[in-house]
Amino acid sequence: xxxxxxxxxxxxxxxxxxxxxxxxxxxxxxxxxxxxxxxxxxxxxxxxxxxxxxxxxxxxxxxxxxxxxxxxxxxxxxxxxxxxxxxxxxxxxxxxxxxxxxxxxxxxxxxxxxxxxxxxxxxxxxxxxxxxxxxxxxxxxxxxxxxxxxxxxxxxxxxxxxxxxxxxxxxxxxxxxxxxxxxxxxxxxxxxxxxxxxxxxxxxxxxxxxxxxxxxxxxxxxxxxxxxxxxxxxxxxxxxxxxxxxxxxxxxxxxxxxxxxxxxxxxxxxxxxxxxxxxxxxxxxxxxxxxxxxxxxxxxxxxxxxxxxxxx
Amino acid sequence: xxxxxxxxxxxxxxxxxxxxxxxxxxxxxxxxxxxxxxxxxxxxxxxxxxxxxxxxxxxxxxxxxxxxxxxxxxxxxxxxxxxxxxxxxxxxxxxxxxxxxxxxxxxxxxxxxxxxxxxxxxxxxxxxxxxxxxxxxxxxxxxxxxxxxxxxxxxxxxxxxxxxxxxxxxxxxxxxxxxxxxxxxxxxxxxxxxxxxxxxxxxxxxxxxxxxxxxxxxxxxxxxxxxxxxxxxxxxxxxxxxxxxxxxxxxxxxxxxxxxxxxxxxxxx
Numbered sequence: 001x002x003x004x005x006x007x008x009x010x011x012x013x014x015x016x017x018x019x020x021x022x023x024x025x026x027x028x029x030x031x032x033x034x035x036x037x038x039x040x041x042x043x044x045x046x047x048x049x050x051x052x053x054x055x056x057x058x059x060x061x062x063x064x065x066x067x068x069x070x071x072x073x074x075x076x077x078x079x080x081x082x083x084x085x086x087x088x089x090x091x092x093x094x095x096x097x098x099x100x101x102x103x104x105x106x107x108x109x110x111x112x113x114x115x116x117x118x119x120x121x122x123x124x125x126x127x128x129x130x131x132x133x134x135x136x137x138x139x140x141x142x143x144x145x146x147x148x149x150x151x152x153x154x155x156x157x158x159x160x161x162x163x164x165x166x167x168x169x170x171x172x173x174x175x176x177x178x179x180x181x182x183x184x185x186x187x188x189x190x191x192x193x194x195x196x197x198x199x200x201x202x203x204x205x206x207x208x209x210x211x212x213x214x215x216x217x218x219x220x221x222x223x224x225x226x227x228x229x230x231x232x233x234x235x236x237x238x239x240x241x242x243x244x245x246x247x248x249x250x251x252x253x254x255x256x257x258x259x260x261x262x263x264x265x266x267x268x269x270x271x272x273x274x275x276x277x278x279x280x281x282x283x284x285x286x287x288x289x290x291x292x293x294x295x296x297x298x299x300x301x302x303x304x305x306x307x308x309x310x311x312x
Numbered sequence: 313x314x315x316x317x318x319x320x321x322x323x324x325x326x327x328x329x330x331x332x333x334x335x336x337x338x339x340x341x342x343x344x345x346x347x348x349x350x351x352x353x354x355x356x357x358x359x360x361x362x363x364x365x366x367x368x369x370x371x372x373x374x375x376x377x378x379x380x381x382x383x384x385x386x387x388x389x390x391x392x393x394x395x396x397x398x399x400x401x402x403x404x405x406x407x408x409x410x411x412x413x414x415x416x417x418x419x420x421x422x423x424x425x426x427x428x429x430x431x432x433x434x435x436x437x438x439x440x441x442x443x444x445x446x447x448x449x450x451x452x453x454x455x456x457x458x459x460x461x462x463x464x465x466x467x468x469x470x471x472x473x474x475x476x477x478x479x480x481x482x483x484x485x486x487x488x489x490x491x492x493x494x495x496x497x498x499x500x501x502x503x504x505x506x507x508x509x510x511x512x513x514x515x516x517x518x519x520x521x522x523x524x525x526x527x528x529x530x531x532x533x534x535x536x537x538x539x540x541x542x543x544x545x546x547x548x549x550x551x552x553x554x555x556x557x558x559x560x561x562x563x564x565x566x567x568x569x570x571x572x573x574x575x576x577x578x579x580x581x
Contacts, residue, residue: 011415018419026428029435141507141559143514146534146552149541157542247424254426255515259538269427270519285427292422 012297019289024065027282037276077283082275087283098264102249108188117199124204139193148186148259165261183260191245198241202234243299247292317568323561331377340368342375351544361546373554376528384509386444388502391451399459404482417453425450433521440523443516447509458501462494496573500566507562514555530555
């Protein structure tokens with residue numbers, strides 16, 4: 001197990017290093033010079049050159065990468081060109097919206113998917129199964145931002161139950177949760193549809209196994225065999241998908257954050273790109289990608305704990 | 313299930329037909345603005361109503377179908393064009409080549425696709441072409457993985473050994489024997505990526521990074537409708553329905569094709 005963990009750790013480090021190099025070079029390709037962007041169109045060339053030097057933009061690319069990486073490792077993601085504040089602090093602020101939103105959406109997705117998947121698997125091949133699976137097909141086809149607009153139309157404009165957008169901050173916990181509810185539902189429903197389908201097919205597969213037949217022969221009802229034995233074994237593929245979905249929800253909220261004017265990480269990236277605030281883009285994308293790589297690593301590790309055959 | 317194949321073919325055929333017919337005929341000219349006729353609800357004259365510039369929604373949807381389908385189709389082409397040879401190579405050579413190809417894939421998978429698509433379109437400028445590139449790049453590892461996964465078991469079969477003994481090289485075996493055997497996998501995956509491409513294009517256009525005005529696009533129609541959703545719900549509902557119908561059709565088609573092409577799955581739900 002130790003050897004497996006060490007090997008995975010080395011590959012984790014390599015992935016993070018490669019990802020950081022890739023992010024750095026892609027962001028460098030974004031046209032537009034931050035120095036001239038900050039100073040405006042009327043700036044003198046000498047002033048721009050001086051600012052470029054001050055910002056370290058005149059150094060060669062590999063050197064700038066190493067500088068940046070050294071800072072990142074020390075927890076310093078640099079200073080925003082436009083807001084003049086530390087990028088790490090900005091990302092932490094935005095995480096207070098994005099992280100709860102992603103967790104809420106994931107929890108909702110699981111809450112919706114679990115009963116649906118179990119229901120369909122228990123009635124496999126019958127009308128209930130067909131109907132529920134048809135509904136999940138529609139759920140997968142829903143663009144989440146369109147679904148979000150429909151939710152706003154119904155719950156904010158017509159019924160006036162929930163706010164149409166904005167975020168009051170965590171000083172008002174009830175209002176904050178309320179304003180995250182519609183975005184979370186919009187994000188969760190398509191994910192729930194995917195999760196329900198994965199759970200159903202994993203359950204259907206395990207239900208055909210011999211140990212389920214044994215459990216039934218021992219006198220367990222179909223429902224008991226499903227919830228006591230099949231569900232636990234069907235959870236591995238479900239966990240894989242959930243790991244992927246969490247990263248997707250963290251990053252994929254960009255569009256939803258735009259629909260609801262939420263000050264999250266995705267919106268920060270989007271705004272920073274339009275403002276040519278490259279250092280913010282680099283930092284925020286790096287945090288997102290590192291989160292995805294770490295979640296994948298943890299999911300892999302938990303498999304190895306559960307299933308010794310995977311510790312190759 | 314035959315039903316999903318037929319329904320899927322019908323729904324995606326509808327979107328394709330709308331796009332093709334729009335080249336020859338649309339109910340109204342989509343470049344023609346008529347502010348006096350703005351935000352009209354669906355009626356006999358305008359079957360799907362009009363938008364905030366008084367343009368006929370049905371015509372906009374038909375021309376928008378072109379953008380969606382073209383972007384998604386070319387993005388699938390890019391994914392297959394690079395991903396399939398990479399997957400074949402990884403399966404044929406194994407060893408470090410396999411390792412490099414697969415780890416490279418893992419790396420691309422680790423990037424939240426939307427974030428990178430936004431970065432790419434920001435770097436190259438927003439346009440339908442750059443949306444294609446951004447979506448296409450993420451199709452490459454998908455096809456590489458499917459190809460490698462499908463090819464590996466075939467390499468262990470006896471007739472491949474026979475071909476090797478007969479003196480065929482790895483690339484000839486890959487093209488003549490492996491590729492035809494995994495074609496069904498690729499068709500099914502292609503349909504799925506096609507539908508994901510339509511969703512991705514709509515998302516990128518919605519945030520202003522896809523097709524630029526005046527080219528009609530479903531995602532941008534939704535973005536423009538956002539502020540008018542309370543006044544005239546049809547301008548927000550109709551483009552969304554167009555996306556759902558197309559994506560649903562393609563997903564059903566993919567499912568149906570998988571069952572039809574793989575006899576072992578036939579009968580199982």
